[in-house]
Amino acid sequence: MPHIALDGDVPGLPSLLRFRPETAGPLSDLAEALLRGPGPLDRGERELIASYVSTLNDCRFCASSHGACAAVQLDGGMPLVERVHADPATAPVSDRLRALLRLAAAVQRGGHAVGDAEIAAARTAGATDVEIHDTVLIAAAFCMYNRYVDGLATVAPTDPRMYTQIAERLTTHGYTTVPPRP
Template sequence: MAHIDLGVDEKEFPGVRGPLKYRPVTGKPMLELAETLLRGPLSLPTADRELIAAYVSGRNECTYCCSAHSAFAAALLDEGMTLVEQVRADLDNAPVSAKLRALLHIAGAVQHSGRSVTPELVGAARAEGATDEEIHDTVLIAAAFCMVNRYVDGLGTFAPSDPEYYDETARRVISVGYRNTV
């Protein structure tokens, strides 16, 4: 049970969905941010952006966000959940492009502390072909998910244990976007 009464059935509105519904004044801009960062017209592919969200959420041990964004990334990747799990378990040996690996290292640094992003990490990403825009967007996605992870876990929201819940949510988000998920 959440730490505060969100006024919703936590099984119907688990994870971030409960707090977003509880406070529409903050929920609406958060959904807009998620829509922009993960589905909007940015240079990184949507699957890569979802993978960044899953990776950071996993490092933050946020069960709901990690499960949700892992499912979203898996639904968009040809390699599916196998690749998501490989990235989360062993980034350095996961079969992703060198550019994506370098961007995920930046995301991991952001998860630790924004000050952990070093000129060397940025230089390594640039050397693999990452643009300044892609580096910017990676940092912003990672930072935003640190905030959301702490929001979800700080309120003690419910995280379903059934992977089918996240697969169904992934289908809905891919179909209608984030704005229409609460």
């Protein structure tokens, strides 16, 4: 049960965006820029990074919703997402993406956990400075989103079909449109 009076029919972050529209715009704009805006990482890769960090943070809503978004945008679909969540070191992803996932995991542990070794590994695997930057920012932002969603105990559906519906909406319409009330 949420810690504050949220619309119980709306799960996760969207319920918080509706509760406090003054903060909805900047938070939604940030997600839109990070996950769908121009950049060298594929949208599916960005969603996978967000989902992986959310898994590390044990944020079921964000891990599931962004995992579903990654699944519809990446070859390999949900089985790939599940393998990355379980162990990115053995998941069938490129060396570049594997290094970026390790970098994201370091950010999740704390900013000072990112060291020369993580950056060098990402560069050796072919990551550009922009890809390194974007990975760090996605990981840091999702630590914030995860704490926001879980810190107010928002509803996280247990039915995977709900996350498929969320993914369809987000991949089609983006993050800046708050879904209408049911």
